Amino acid sequence: MKPWETLESANVPEVGELTLVRRGDEYVLRVRGQTLMSSRMHGSEEALARAGCADLVSRGTGRVLVGGLGFGYTVRAVLDQVGPGVRVSVAELLPTVVDWNRGPHLAPLAKAPLEDPRVTVIPGDVGLVMKRHSASFDSILLDVDNGPSALTHPDNQGLYGVSGLSTAAQSLRSGGTLAIWSAGPAAGFERRLEKCGFTVEVLHPHAHGTKGPRHVIYVGKLGKRR
Template sequence: MIPWELIDSAQASGGGELRLYRRGREYSIQVNGSELMNSRIHGSEEALADLACAHIAGLPAPRILIGGMGMGYTTAAALRRLGADGRVVVAELVPAVVEWNRGPLADLAGYPLDDDRVTVREQDVALVLRSEQQAYDAILLDVDNGPEAMTRRGNAWLYGRTGLEAASAALRPAGVLAVWSAGPDRAFTERLRLTGFKVDEVRVPARGKGQGGQQHTIWLAVREA
């Protein structure tokens, strides 16, 4: 078997180290020895965008905020769903992850950061949510491992009541908040409802539609009109 090769590393916010590995055409991003994402398993990241964009289909000049760059699959999926008048803002806290997506990872998802419809902000998505009101038709969060906030304690704010209220305020009426998670979380579902969202919880194959194996969770939370 081809051994893993360390390509680069970067300090993760809040402590720890992010590492980018390559094995042939396969890439892996790990933090403190635990794999966060793998280029062979990205179906649920694409589903996050597909499900959210289906909700806002037909809107003129839709605007989407994506929290978490990952390997670019969610951004690429959103671009495929949007017309020429759509716009995507990607908030990524770790500059190295953006560099990786412009470099060794760029072709995995088809160079989404080269698309003129994309704007990258190298900052915490929480800051974007706090600073904008009724700015987005859809907000997609793929930060950390989901509501459990495995890699950075500060991420817990996003999934708590205050963060969800900020997300609601940043959405336009009838906008959708789509949240990715490695697994279900009943307490998070209840927090979404208590914040005033209409909530659907969807289980999707990690490897993509029609594929078996592990499943991930996506919440679709719609703000009242």
């Protein structure tokens, strides 16, 4: 088997070593040696976009917040299903990831979603973006770790507790949707979402195509405020 080739690496304060590696046509983003994203399978990252933005498909306008960027598959899937009047903010904690997405290795993977005029990149923590934007988004899509448990940065744990999920609820407009990607089922997470006012559906899309392992998407919907 071919060895992994390191294409890029960076030492990120408070996060540690970030590397972009390639073997054949597969690209992998690693944080402290652990895989955060692979280009081999991205069906469930696209399913996250479909589940989280289903209500926007028939509407001409709306606002979506995606956190974080990764290889851009979720952002691309949002853009491909919503109309020209929808605005998409992408919160990405690591500026290096944004730079790599604009470079020759990653840009082609998801057809350069950052070049779409509907997209704005917001550098920094998606949790802070939600705190700063009250009743602002129709959909919030979260895929920043490998599920509702911190991996990239220890502070991410705060996103998944009652306080973090309540912040997400407050950042959504009436009837909005919060969708969260997970590599597997997370005990008690559905109940926690319900406690924060969401009606929850749990989806199990295949990681890729119609075969192979399944990932989990938690879809929380808010009721319409009167």
